[in-house]
Amino acid sequence: MKKGLLILSLVLLASVLVYGASGCSKQSAQSTGLGAGSAGPGAGSTEQGEQSGMPVPGSDVKDTGVVSGGNDAGTSSAKYTIEITSAGFSPNTLKVKIGDSVTFINKDSAKHWPASDVHPTHTLYPGTNIGTCFSGTEAEKAKMFDSCRALEQGESWSFTFNEKGKWGYHDHRAETLVGTIEVA
Numbered sequence: 001m002k003k004g005l006l007i008l009s010l011v012l013l014a015s016v017l018v019y020g021a022s023g024c025s026k027q028s029a030q031s032t033g034l035g036a037g038s039a040g041p042g043a044g045s046t047e048q049g050e051q052s053g054m055p056v057p058g059s060d061v062k063d064t065g066v067v068s069g070g071n072d073a074g075t076s077s078a079k080y081t082i083e084i085t086s087a088g089f090s091p092n093t094l095k096v097k098i099g100d101s102v103t104f105i106n107k108d109s110a111k112h113w114p115a116s117d118v119h120p121t122h123t124l125y126p127g128t129n130i131g132t133c134f135s136g137t138e139a140e141k142a143k144m145f146d147s148c149r150a151l152e153q154g155e156s157w158s159f160t161f162n163e164k165g166k167w168g169y170h171d172h173r174a175e176t177l178v179g180t181i182e183v184a
């Protein structure tokens, strides 16, 4: 009796285990299959999308910050001042970077006219031509290394250098007053 019971219970237990195991494996296989077929990829991809999506906007924001910072660094141009006196330009040699701007200020009682070489046409600096001073548009004139007018005492004129090179200039009113701006 005891043996019979033990064996019976063992058999029952074994069958339960086997059924249970097979049932479990079937269920898991089915759920995996179903999952893979329907909800699985969707949920998985959604989860992945959310998981990878969450950091992406964050990193985008960070990237944007970095980029705008980089832009700031790129666009933050230096500003230089060159004084004009009866002795000429000071400093008369200057090294700047592309995008930097230079303000010429007339500290003299006489008028001065900073302009690209070569006198009298002023065509050394790209896009510059003294003729355009009188016939060109404001946009064209803005690109010219030429004040296009004689600066009064205390008056200033600013120009942004967007062309690489070593640019000689002079005072169109007194062409012996010269200087050089090197744009790197």
Ligand SMILES: [Cu+2]
Pocket (backbone or CB within 6 Å): 115, 118, 119, 120, 121, 122, 170, 171, 172, 173, 175
């Ligand atoms: Cu000139």
